[in-house]
Amino acid sequence: MGEIKEITEKIRQFTEDRDWDQFHNPKDLAIAISIEANELLECFLWKSHNEAKPEKVKEELADIFNYAFLLAEKLNLDPLQIVEEKMRKNAEKYPVEKSRGTAKKYNEL
Secondary structure: HHHHHHHHHHHHOOOHOOHHHHHOOOOHHHHHHHHHHHHHHHHHHHHHHHHHHHHHHHHHHHHHHHHHHHHHHHHOHHHHHHHHHHHHHHHHHOOOHHOOOOOOOHHHH
């Protein structure tokens, strides 16, 4: 079993043991990801990036991953596959020779 499948199974078992699966429909998982992402942003609010507390950043990032893996499982999506597909699309939109060292969006390159 791959590491992502293994951690997804652990997360799923954790939620199943607590009967939380009833709350974990795709819509609510997507909302939870957004909320946790905003909590991650809060770690950096009014600070330079190196002033953020690493432990708090790790906690919020873990929450995001937990919900993202659960959402992928609910929708029968393979996280590795969808990330690789997106990377291929991004490579087409952002060729190295045009995008290296710039933050411009693909339609501005």
